[in-house]
Amino acid sequence: MFLVGLTGGIASGKSSVIQVFQQLGCAVIDVDVIARHVVQPGYPAHRRIVEAFGTEVLLENGDINRKVLGDLIFNQPDRRHLLNTITHPEIRKEMMKETFKYFLRGYRYVILDIPLLFETKKLLKYMKHTVVVYCDRDTQLARLMQRNSLSREDAEARIEAQLPLKDKVRMARHVLDNSGEWSVTKRQVVLLHAELERSLEYLPLRLGVLTGLVGLAGLLYLLTHYLLPSP
Secondary structure: OOOEEEOOOOOOOOHHHHHHHHOOEEEEHHHHHOOOOOOOOOHHHHHHHHHOOHHHHEOOOEOOHHHHHHHOOOOHHHHHHHHHHHHHHHHHHHHHHHHHHOOOOOOOOOEEEEHHHHHHHEEEEEOOOEEEEOOOOOHHHHHHHHHHOOHHHHHHHHHHHHOOOOHHHHHHEEEOOOOOOOOHHHHHHHHHHHHHHHHHOHHHHHHHHHHHHHHHHHHHHHHHHHHHOOO
C-alpha cells in the first residue's frame, strides 16, 4: 500500500473530488474529521488548547468552539502556529492508526485529505503521490462568495490567508483542474484512480511485511517445537 496526499484550497472543490474517490471505493482519511476528534474533551489536545487560549474558546458542553478559536488565530501567525504545535502531533498519531487499518484490509493505496499538505510539509515524505484540486482565482473567488455569502473583500481575505493554488500546482505530482464543468473534473478523478490502481508501487512494502511475518512465524515454530521443553 502507498499513500496519496490530496489537498486543494478554499472553494476549489476538494470535498466534491473526495466524494468521487469514495464512490469509486477508495480508502480516504479526512484529516479535518481527525482534527475534530483529537480536540474533544478528555483528549490531551483539548486540555492544552484551553491552557493556551483560555476558557472563552469553550462551548457550554465543554467542546471547543471552532468558530471562536478560528477567529482568534485568523491573521495572527503566532497564534496559528501555537495551535498547530498542539494539534498536529495528535492528528498524525490518529492518521497512522487509520492508515494501518486500511493496510490490513488490503487496499492498494490510501488517500490522505490534508488541507495543509504543502504548508507544513511534515507529511510529504510519507506520500508516494500528491494531488492538488485546482481552480483559477476568479472561479475560486466567485464560488466562495456564493457558498459562504461573503463580500468580495472578505472572500479575498480568506483566499489570501492560504498558500496560493498556483504554488501548490507547482509542487504536486498530479493536478485535477476543477475550473470548468463538473463532468470534466469527474472524468479526471476516474482516470487518476485507474492510474493509481494500475500502479505496482504498493508491492515492495506489502512483500516486505509478508516476508517479515513469514520469518516471525518460522521463529515461533522453532521455539515451539525445538527449544521449548516437551510436556
